[in-house]
Every structure is written in C-alpha cells, then in structure tokens.
Amino acid sequence: MNNAIKLFIHDSFFDAFSVLPRKIQKKTREFMKKFKEDPKSSAINYEKINTFKDQSLRTVRIDQKYRAIIQAPEEGNGFHLLWVDNHDEAMDWAKNKVFEWNASTQSFQMYDRPKNQTKPVSTNVTVKDAASLYTSYSDDQLTSIGVPKDLIGLVKSIERVEHLESYASNLPSDVYEYLYYLSEGISLEDILEEIEAGKVSDDNTLSPNAQKNVYVLTDDAELENILSGDFEKWKLFLHPSQRSIAYGEFKGPLKVTGSAGTGKTVCALHRAKYLSQKLESFDKPILFTTFTKSLTQYLSTVTEKFSIPDSEIVISNIDKLIFELAREFKVIDESSGMINSSQELELWKEIIEFNPSTFDEKFLQDEYNDVILANSVKSVNEYYKTSRVGRSVRIGRQDKTQIWELCEEFIKSKESNYTKFELCNLLIAYFSSISEKPFSHIICDEIQDFSNLELSLLRVLVNEKEDDLFLVGDPFQNIYGRRINFSKSGIHIRGRRSRKLKVNYRTTEEIKKRAVSILLNTEYDDFDGEKETNTGYVSLMHGSDPTYKVFASPEAEDQYISEQIETLLLDDSVNPSDICIASRTNRLVDESKKLLNEIQQKFSDIKATIRSNDSIVVSTFHNLKGHEFKHLFVRGFSKDYVPFRHPGFDIYSDIQKKEYLKKEKSLYYVVFSRAIQTLIITGVGEKSDWIV
Ligand SMILES: Nc1ncnc2c1ncn2[C@@H]1O[C@H](COP(=O)(O)OP(=O)(O)OP(=O)(O)O)[C@@H](O)[C@H]1O
Numbered sequence: 001m002n003n004a005i006k007l008f009i010h011d012s013f014f015d016a017f018s019v020l021p022r023k024i025q026k027k028t029r030e031f032m033k034k035f036k037e038d039p040k041s042s043a044i045n046y047e048k049i050n051t052f053k054d055q056s057l058r059t060v061r062i063d064q065k066y067r068a069i070i071q072a073p074e075e076g077n078g079f080h081l082l083w084v085d086n087h088d089e090a091m092d093w094a095k096n097k098v099f100e101w102n103a104s105t106q107s108f109q110m111y112d113r114p115k116n117q118t119k120p121v122s123t124n125v126t127v128k129d130a131a132s133l134y135t136s137y138s139d140d141q142l143t144s145i146g147v148p149k150d151l152i153g154l155v156k157s158i159e160r161v162e163h164l165e166s167y168a169s170n171l172p173s174d175v176y177e178y179l180y181y182l183s184e185g186i187s188l189e190d191i192l193e194e195i196e197a198g199k200v201s202d203d204n205t206l207s208p209n210a211q212k213n214v215y216v217l218t219d220d221a222e223l224e225n226i227l228s229g230d231f232e233k234w235k236l237f238l239h240p241s242q243r244s245i246a247y248g249e250f251k252g253p254l255k256v257t258g259s260a261g262t263g264k265t266v267c268a269l270h271r272a273k274y275l276s277q278k279l280e281s282f283d284k285p286i287l288f289t290t291f292t293k294s295l296t297q298y299l300s301t302v303t304e305k306f307s308i309p310d311s312e313i314v315i316s317n318i319d320k321l322i323f324e325l326a327r328e329f330k331v332i333d334e335s336s337g338m339i340n341s342s343q344e345l346e347l348w349k350e351i352i353e354f355n356p357s358t359f360d361e362k363f364l365q366d367e368y369n370d371v372i373l374a375n376s377v378k379s380v381n382e383y384y385k386t387s388r389v390g391r392s393v394r395i396g397r398q399d400k401t402q403i404w405e406l407c408e409e410f411i412k413s414k415e416s417n418y419t420k421f422e423l424c425n426l427l428i429a430y431f432s433s434i435s436e437k438p439f440s441h442i443i444c445d446e447i448q449d450f451s452n453l454e455l456s457l458l459r460v461l462v463n464e465k466e467d468d469l470f471l472v473g474d475p476f477q478n479i480y481g482r483r484i485n486f487s488k489s490g491i492h493i494r495g496r497r498s499r500k501l502k503v504n505y506r507t508t509e510e511i512k513k514r515a516v517s518i519l520l521n522t523e524y525d526d527f528d529g530e531k532e533t534n535t536g537y538v539s540l541m542h543g544s545d546p547t548y549k550v551f552a553s554p555e556a557e558d559q560y561i562s563e564q565i566e567t568l569l570l571d572d573s574v575n576p577s578d579i580c581i582a583s584r585t586n587r588l589v590d591e592s593k594k595l596l597n598e599i600q601q602k603f604s605d606i607k608a609t610i611r612s613n614d615s616i617v618v619s620t621f622h623n624l625k626g627h628e629f630k631h632l633f634v635r636g637f638s639k640d641y642v643p644f645r646h647p648g649f650d651i652y653s654d655i656q657k658k659e660y661l662k663k664e665k666s667l668y669y670v671v672f673s674r675a676i677q678t679l680i681i682t683g684v685g686e687k688s689d690w691i692v
Pocket residue numbers: 232233234237238239242258259260261262263264265266267474504505506625626627628673
C-alpha cells in the first residue's frame with residue numbers, strides 16, 4: 001500500500017446523502033470538496049465522541065444542525081465517509097457502529113454492535129433444521145467467510161433463517177450474505193471460491209470485495225457529477241460477482257442468469273462500457289439488443305450518461321434490428337415490409353374464415369413459426385418428417401397436409417411482406433455465408449423472451465471469438481413460454497462461462513419472498529435443458545411485509561386503494577410517479593383510471609414516453625416487465641381472476657393448461673418483483689390460493 005491519502009465514500013453515505021434536503025446536500029458537497037483537498041486540515045473539526053462504541057469514528061460539522069460521520073485513523077492514510085444526517089440522528093446512527101477492515105476477505109465491514117447476544121427467540125417457522133444452521137462450522141471456517149471474532153458466538157446461536165434476518169444490521173453485509181447462502185445449502189467451498197475471486201494481491205483496499213460498497217474518491221469533477229445529477233448507486237458499486245462478469249475476459253459466449261432485480265441489466269451496461277473502451281477505431285460497433293422497446297429506450301439514456309459514444313454502440317430491440325438489417329443488407333426488396341405478431345394473427349384469422357380448419361389462428365401462427373420456420377422446412381414432405389418437440393398438441397399426417405396448405409395461403413396473402421421469423425431465416429442464411437459481420441460484440445438482455453431462431457441469428461451476427469456474446473436473462477421471467485435452447489441455436493456455453501447473480505438490489509427480502517412463493521412447485525429450464533434453481537437468491541434490504549386484502553365489493557377495494565395512496569402521498573419524499581397500480585386486464589386498468597379521475601389524481605400509462613413526477617402510473621401486468629416502482633398496487637387479485645383464465649382455457653389439453661399456468665406464474669412473479677418498498681395486493685371476493 002502506498003502512503004498517499006485515500007478517501008473512501010461508503011454506500012451508506014450515499015444513501016444518507018440522497019434523502020437530505022437540497023440545501024444541506026449543497027453544504028455537504030462543499031464540505032466534501034474541502035475534505036478532498038486535505039482531510040488532515042485543521043479547518044475540518046473532527047470531534048471524538050466518548051459515548052461511541054467505536055472510538056475511531058468522528059463527527060464533523062456540515063452546518064449548525066447537520067453532522068457527517070467519518071472514520072479517521074489516528075495514524076494512516078485512509079479516511080472513510082460513512083454517514084450524514086441531522087445531529088441527533090447522526091449520533092444515534094453512529095453510537096453502536098463498528099467499522100473495521102477484514103484482511104482475510106479484503107472488505108470493509110460495518111455493523112451495529114448487538115445489544116445483547118442472547119439466544120434468539122424461537123419462532124414456529126422452519127426453513128432448515130434449526131439447531132444445525134451454523135453449529136457444524138468451526139470458528140476458523142466462520143472466520144474465513146469474514147465473521148468478526150466477536151460475532152462468532154452470535155452466529156452460532158442462530159437457529160433459523162428468520163433469526164439471521166433479524167440480525168441483518170448486526171452483521172457486516174457480506175457476512176450476512178454468505179451466512180444466507182450457507183442456510184440455503186450453498187457449500188462453504190463455493191463461498192470461499194467467490195471470496196478468493198474478489199481479492200487482489202497488491203492494493204487490497206481496492207479489491208472487488210472492498211469496492212462492493214466503497215467508492216474511492218479520485219477526481220473532483222466526477223464526484224460533483226455524481227452528487228449533483230440523478231445519482232444511481234449501481235454506477236459506483238458493483239457486487240464482486242457483477243464486477244467479475246462485467247469486466248472479465250471470456251473465451252466465448254457468456255450466459256448470465258439471475259432472478260428478478262439481481263442487477264443483470266446493470267451488469268450488461270457495465271459490460272457495454274468495458275467493451276466500448278476496448279474497441280479499436282476500425283472495429284464494428286457493439287450491439288446491445290433486448291426484447292422490449294421500453295428497455296431499449298431506457299438503455300439509450302443510460303449509455304449516454306455512461307459516456308459510451310453513439311458510434312460505438314447500436315441499441316435496438318430485436319424486432320427493429322431484424323427489419324433494419326434485412327433492409328440494410330438487402331435481403332429483401334425496398335418495397336417489402338414486415339408484419340408484426342398481431343398482424344400475423346389477424347391474417348391467420350382471415351385465412352381460417354375462408355378455409356375452415358380444426359386449428360385456431362394462434363395454433364397455426366405458432367406452428368408456422370415454431371416448427372416450420374424454426375426448422376427451415378421447405379416442403380410438405382420435409383414437414384411430415386420434422387420433429388415437433390415442445391408443441392403441446394399432437395397432430396397426424398393429414399393434419400400436417402391441411403396445415404401446409406393453410407401456410408401456403410398465408411404466404412400468398414401477406415404478399416411482399418415478411419414475418420419476423422421469415423426475415424430471421426433469410427438473415428441467418430445471409431450472415432452464415434459471409435465472414436464480415438456487422439458487430440464486434442453482442443450484448444443481449446431479456447434473453448428468456450427470445451426464440452431459438454433469434455438466438456441463431458445473434459450467433460451469426462458476430463464472429464466466434466473472445467467476448468463475442470454476452471447473454472443475460474432470467475428463466476423464471478419466461479412470460480411468453482419460450483423454450484429456448486442455447487446449444488440448439490449454435491451457442492455453446494462451457495464451464496465458467498455460465499454465471500449466476502444472487503443478490504437482489506431492487507426489493508426488500510419480504511417482497512422478494514412473496515414473489516418467489518408464486519413459483520413454488522414449478523420447474524424452469526436454464527436455457528440449456530437443465531433445471532434452474534433460485535437457491536441463494538437474497539435481498540440484503542428489509543422492510544414491511546406485503547399486504548394482501550380482499551373486499552366485498554369493487555367500491556370497497558377502490559376506497560382502500562385511494563386511502564393508501566393518500567397516506568403514501570402525505571410523505572413529502574414520495575412523488576405520485578413512485579406509485580403504480582397494475583392489473584391483469586385492460587378493463588381493470590380502466591377501472592384504476594376511473595378511480596384516479598374520481599380522486600382527482602393525475603395519472604399516466606406506463607407506455608407513455610414522457611412521464612411526469614405528479615402522475616401515478618397505471619399498467620397491465622405484462623407492461624410492467626422491466627420497470628420498478630417504490631410503491632406498487634396489484635389489484636384484481638382474487639380467486640375469480642387468479643389464475644387468470646383465457647377464453648379458450650377450458651378447451652385446452654392438460655399439457656396446454658400446464659404450460660399456460662406456468663406462464664401465468666412467471667407473470668405474477670415478474671409483477672411482484674417490480675416493487676421496491678411497498679407491495680399492496682387487493683381483490684374482490686375470495687382470496688386466490690396462489691398466494692400462500
Ligand atoms: N451493485 C448495485 N448496487 C446498487 N444498486 C444496484 C446494483 N445492481 C443493481 N442495482 C439496482 O437494482 C435494481 C435492479 O437492477 P437491474 O434492473 O439491473 O436488475 P435485473 O436483474 O435486470 O432485473 P429484472 O430482471 O427484474 O428486470 C435497479 O434499481 C438497479 O439500479
């Protein structure tokens with residue numbers, strides 16, 4: 001370690017700073033400038049407080065009322081900015097804090113010294129056989145994952161996961177995370193491997209483990225930038241597992257999975273920045289593609305703030321990309337267009353009106369896309385021989401003849417227009433035959449929503465080489481019921497090139513548990529034929545339990561929702577745009593609009609391109625995907641509506657019903673996992689038994 005002074009700003013400080021009144025933020029920034037120039041200056045009045053448990057902590061004056069908490073060494077060169085608040089609150093925050101460097105895990109650890117370390121009170125809920133939670137680990141093993149010596153007794157007394165959760169603030173956050181993993185059956189060896197991967201041999205206060213919640217201040221301009229703009233923590237702090245993914249080098253395609261809110265998009269953005277810095281001037285741009293338009297809109301604004309030059313990155317949702325490539329590389333005539341999925345369905349509907357069939361329009365659309373186009377079938381004879389694995393309705397040779405004739409009708413009727421999957425096939429054929437590819441690297445988010453054909457296309461849009469494909473998604477958010485398979489799409493993921501993110505940064509543990517409970521007893525595929533698990537998926541934040549209430553009438557439900565909105569808005573820090581009301585159907589969305597009109601509250605639809613702070617957001621469940629809200633109302637959640645049954649549900653085969661219900665589960669999981677702090681679920685009539 002060299003002797004230059006280092007200023008560390010902790011994520012706790014940013015949390016405290018972000019809720020200060022603007023005037024105090026300005027004063028704090030002024031103080032930080034002074035502090036940055038010379039933390040040892042006599043102008044900074046460090047005050048030692050005798051009542052603090054940790055005697056290395058100091059208070060410094062921001063103004064008459066506000067204080068910052070700093071760890072200033074008696075000797076040495078590291079200064080840590082930890083907190084800022086009103087005098088009394090700051091004193092209260094600091095009085096029981098312990099702040100230390102853990103050399104074995106290379107991390108700064110901060111926690112509230114436990115008041116008494118008696119055995120936790122027992123509860124009835126069993127997650128794992130209690131007595132054995134940590135007693136089977138030796139003191140040395142617990143020390144190796146960072147448990148401070150003083151806390152070993154406390155850790156060994158923990159009987160259940162609920163007890164662990166109740167001690168969240170009494171444990172360093174990394175230790176809490178590792179203990180949670182152990183409780184979920186993740187092996188000590190795996191955890192130690194992760195810890196080792198986040199260590200460095202030179203300046204270990206700059207290791208990925210240390211930087212998980214510490215920012216090293218080097219540049220005034222950057223600090224001013226961070227503190228004056230819309231501050232987003234993820235730009236500064238990455239979990240070591242996120243950092244190793246975003247800034248690692250990989251011999252080929254990388255698959256990154258992770259449950260909702262684990263920072264997959266954040267990783268993909270850092271990856272874009274990393275790759276853009278490595279591009280040579282003659283290189284082709286990076287492609288960043290997603291399934292939904294709304295995500296690409298968000299990404300465009302963020303990459304701009306992240307200073308990635310436009311010339312180095314193409315951001316496009318997959319539909320737009322396919323059409324634009326087809327045009328640019330002239331695989332279709334200039335006069336040709338593309339028809340979207342709902343136009344396809346309309347066309348199929350018209351075709352069976354004139355050519356009555358035993359199959360409905362949705363079945364025919366899927367058969368054409370998922371069997372005929374996905375296998376590039378060119379003739380009815382080829383079709384007879386084509387495997388239909390994954391299709392839930394069995395059909396015979398005669399059916400295939402009938403379907404083939406209908407497909408010919410479909411092709412005729414759409415004239416010179418192409419469907420997305422037809423274009424995909426044309427583009428795959430084109431790019432497979434040339435070595436000059438349009439992109440240097442590809443990053444793809446929401447991979448669970450892609451089809452195998454789209455994945456095959458991504459494969460041929462970039463040459464096979466190091467860091468070629470970076471594919472990010474969550475198998476549990478498969479709301480369209482895709483059956484993607486990387487190997488079948490020519491994408492081969494080997495060994496350490498499959499990574500999983502486990503820490504949820506969006507929601508509280510209480511909300512996360514509610515979201516995950518919906519998925520119980522349902523199996524999901526990991527995109528390569530193996531079962532996906534969400535073991536170890538943890539949120540380090542805690543908050544109030546989600547509420548679920550049903551009412552005797554829609555009026556009573558409305559009344560409750562409007563009262564809750566009123567209460568939320570009493571808090572000055574809550575903007576109407578922090579609140580969203582979501583429901584399964586458009587009809588229920590209309591009901592929410594009606595209610596908001598009645599209470600004279602402005603609102604806007606989630607799809608609106610411009611949203612103002614004074615409008616509550618309304619949304620369908622499907623449109624919520626990719627968004628997040630501090631306070632989320634999920635309405636219409638009653639036995640009659642959940643699971644929601646499509647008009648054709650009753651005539652589905654058992655397999656179709658199972659698949660449909662699995663998609664619905666994914667949808668509710670997506671919805672619940674959008675809430676950051678508050679999740680309020682309501683309905684009319686009886687409670688749905690999908691919430692246990
Ligand atoms: N290292 C981090 N530190 C602080 N906040 C983070 C970090 N990583 C992610 N976040 C925040 O967590 C939230 C979820 O991140 P992100 O959208 O990347 O997750 P995701 O896995 O893509 O989510 P989903 O799949 O549910 O859409 C965002 O608010 C993001 O800013």
